[in-house]
Structure formats: C-alpha cells, structure tokens
Amino acid sequence: MVKKVIDIENVFFYNRKSKVEKLENKVISNFGLKRFLEKTSTKAGFLIIIIFITVALFAPVLAPHDPLLVDVTNKLKNPSLSYPFGTDQLGRCVLSRLIWGARNSLLYSFTVLFATLMIGVPIGLVSGYLGGKVDSVIMRIIDIFMAMPSFIVALAIAGTLGASGKNLVFSMSLVYWAEYARLSRALTMQIKEQSYVMALKAGGCNDFQILFKHVLRNIASSIIALATMEIGSIILSIAGFSFIGLGVQAPTPEWGILLSDSKEYIQTFPSLMIYPGVAIVIVVMAFNLVGGGIQDGLSAKKR
C-alpha cells in the first residue's frame, strides 16, 4: 500500500517535472532570450525600447494636443503646464509632436527593417542552400545592390518618384536587403554542412522543410542580432533624409522633420532642436545596447 502511494507521487512528480522542463526548453529555444537579458545594460536598453514603442503605439491617447494644430499667437512659448515642452515657431505643442514623431519614426524604421528582412533572408537562404550557378547569379545581383550608395539611391528615387516617406522606405529597402541576403547566405552555407541536415533528408524532409523549419530557426538569432544593431542606423538615416527633405515631408511630425523645422531657431530657441535630438540619441543607443547584448549572448552560446 505504502509503495503504491510513493509510485503515485513519483508519477505526479515526473509529470510536473517534465512540464516544467518543457516550458523551460521553450523559453530557452526562443532564440535564447533568457541569456540576452542577463546584462544590466541590455535590460536597460530593452526597457527604453519598450517605453518608446508603448509611447508610439498610444500616441493618440498620450499626446496632450493635436500635433498639427497651428496657433501662431501661441508660438515659441517656454514650457508650461499645458505645454510641458513648450511650443514651436507655429505654436504647435512640442511634446505632442515628439510623441507622434516617435510613432512615425519607429513605424518607418520598422517598415524598412521588415521589408529588408522579408526580401533579403529568403533570397539568402535559397542562394546559400542551392549553391552552384543559382548562387553565383544571386551573388552578382547582391553585389550590384551592395555597390549602390543609399544616399544616391534615395536622391534618385526622390527625384523621380517624389520625396515622401513611402518612397524613402522603398529606396532604403532597395539598398539594405542585400546585406541580410549576404549574411543569411553565409550562415546557411555553414548550417548546410551540419550533419543534421543530412539526417533530416534521410528522415524524408523536403528542401522547403529543411530551409524554413530548420535552417531559418538556426540562423534566426544571428539575423536578429544584426537587425537590432541595424535598426539604430535606420532610424538615424530616416531622420537624416527627412532633415534634408528627401524623406518624410513637413508638417508630418517625425524626428528628422522636427530637427529640420527648428534649425532656424538654433540660436534663439535651441530647446526645439534638443528634444528630438535627445530622443533620437536615446532610442538609437537603446537599440545598440540590446543588439550588442544579443551578440554577446550568441558568442557565449557558441563558446
């Protein structure tokens, strides 16, 4: 009788243990997120990113005023209770414009990132996996796109299709995808040599399964690392292109536009320029911290 009780306990314990183990493995295999968040700087970066994304998502709720509402009688006011960051040269609320600016800047950057990943990664996967002639043709095409300077392409597209946020996303995606294609090709070629790929083939998996269920999963963490490092520079580029008038157009609130709008007041009213500048610096830094943390985590995993 006593033995039976113990057995039941054992079974219960085993079931629970296996469930916990299952969960733990899921978390770990989710690209090893656990390890990336170990460092304080990465945690801080992650927190900042989450704050900015939340602000961007809830911009309509959080912004105290309409960012486009012009009230010239109220222009260039110092911070007050109703205008926490003051007003700009047209009497618009700076805080509202910053909040909406976060939404636009992040939206455009993520769109560029998403588009480049969607184009670059599958091309790199197929190129690396098939090899041979297909690979050399694709590589030459990638070389062509790598050779194009993003500034010239943005200029050309703004000149032919007109300067707008959409066209800027298009021209940046056109240049940046090649980098991801190249990285995922190199990583795929590495994974292809692993013996489990042959084992999968012997187990009856077709090429599609091998590529998108196994190879992609194995290279995902490295690509995510590159993407988080890169998104900072994408945010900077979008702000930069908008600043010189090749991207998002005024009066849309976007950090680059905020900067360029305020450039005439740099001596008389410098805070107009400082706020969006600081916002850009903080977000880019946060993304770099997280990207660096992920890369550290990856190299630790490899060791």
Add this chain to the structure above:
Amino acid sequence: MKYLLKTENLKKYYGKKEVVKALDDVSLAIEEGKSLGLIGESGSGKSTLGRIISCLEKPTFGKISFMDQRIDNLSEKQFRSLRKDMQIIFQSSKGVFDPTYTIGDSIKEVLKNFEKLSEREYEERIDETLKSVGLDPDLKYRNVNQLSGGQCQRANIARALILRPKFVICDEPVSSLDYSIRKQILNLLNEIKEKYGITYLLITHDLSNVSYVCQAVAIMYKGKIVEYLDDTEKIGEKVIHPYSKILYASIPKANPHNRSIVYDKDNERVSELNQIIKGCSFWDRCEKCSEICKKNIPDLKEIYPGHKVACHLV
C-alpha cells in the same frame, strides 16, 4: 533467394581534374534478415557507399535495387516513399539533431513526414519507441545539448526506428562512443533487429563490432570489395585476402607477447584514393605480390560457397 538490396558495378568518382575513385565497381547483395558488416580503413569508401545506397548522393555509374525496385535513377521526390523502409543511423554526435528542436519534436517530424496520425497517437508512438531503445520518454522534452553521448545515440536510433523500417544503414554507429557504451548500443541494435525484423548494413572500421550484429561481412579496400564472407564466426581465421589478414592481425591483443602483426616499415604507405594504380589496388602493400597483380585487376571470385575473394593468388 530474395535480395533486399542489390548493387551492381557501383562507381562513384569525385572531382573533375584529379579523379578520386571513392567507389570502384562495387557489387553487393544483402539478403533479407542477413545483416552485412562493411569493414574498411578510413577512406576506403564505406561511408560513401552508405550515403549512395540511402540516396543522399547519386552514383556516377551502376545500379542499385531495393526491394526489387531500381532506385539509383529515382529523384528525391520519387524516392521519398521508400525512405520509410530504409533509414540511416549516423555516427553519433550532437550534430545529428537540430539544436533548436527538442528530441521529441525531431523524432515527430520524421514520423509526420510519412504517417498521418492524431497528436495523441504521435506521442504514444514516440514514447513507445524511446522506451524500446532504453530511454526515459521524458527525455523527449530535452534539447540535444542536454543529453549524454550514449543517450544521444539511442535517440538517434529511435529516430531511425520510429518508421519501423525494413533496412537500416548504420554508419559507424558506435565509433564516437565510450567503450562501456559501445557494447550496450551494439546489444541494443541486436535486440531491435530480432524484435522488428530489421536487416542492417553496419559500416564500421572496428572489426570487433561485426560479429555482434552481422551474419555476413564484406571487406573494402580503396573503393573495392576485396573479400566477402557469408559467416561471421572466427572471421580472422577464415579470411584469405592478404589485406584482410593484415586487417585482422591489427586487432590489439590482450597479451603483448601474442602480438602477431609484423609490419614492414618500408612497405608502409598511405593509401590514397587518387593514386592511379594498374592492376590489383593492393599490390604496393602486398607481401606476396607477383607480376600478374601489377597488370590485371582481380575479380571477386567465389572460392568456397559463400566466400568470395578478389585476389589472383588464391
């Protein structure tokens, strides 16, 4: 007599300028229920043969038939349905499982490729197979990095067995394991063979493995089969080919005074596959080499029933 697998004049050449003959005219026949051990030194082409038979690579020339069906000219798609009956166990290493998958998911994927069952039936089948190879079913929730070498190899065997194949190619199944675990795994292979009626092609360079699992043995040298024996008891005393003799003499003896190997240092040469040799591939290392050996390639002749040797001198 019914043959499960038959290869005829199988050739595999690598490279364009400097041709490496990994396989040179290999004809083999494996009967159902009669596992074959394939022995040879490193670079003799035995793993290549395994990969070609399992259609992971295409032969340069020759015919392979499996269960009375020619398979060497099938495309990967056409061959897929036959993979259910022919599985391969790779040399054990952590690399044989996708590190981002749990063991259970890796095994399930193979099963899902061939059989449509309910989620519950999948789990039951995996648990049953893991038990049959002596693993705790709870290990299916683990990643490959959380398994020991022996467990990993058992999981590897479980993955090959989950489809209940008729024919399993074992490519050096124990060579990267500890001696203590080797015997366990070989015994396991033996048990499974009797339980499910599987025929093995055991590829190994460890001579002592063969008599555990196999009923026939083939010895390879430089991409050729030099000797075939239908019987695995006391192989060392029965072999005739000079290479097989050297191979068997090289088994370490427990008593150092009984060392039988006498090896002429001057004759020691690295066997390179790309070395073009006329005649018998072994003449440059053979003690009894005569003129005819340097001119003609010996055929695999049957000298006793069930005993074939490729040598001019027998």
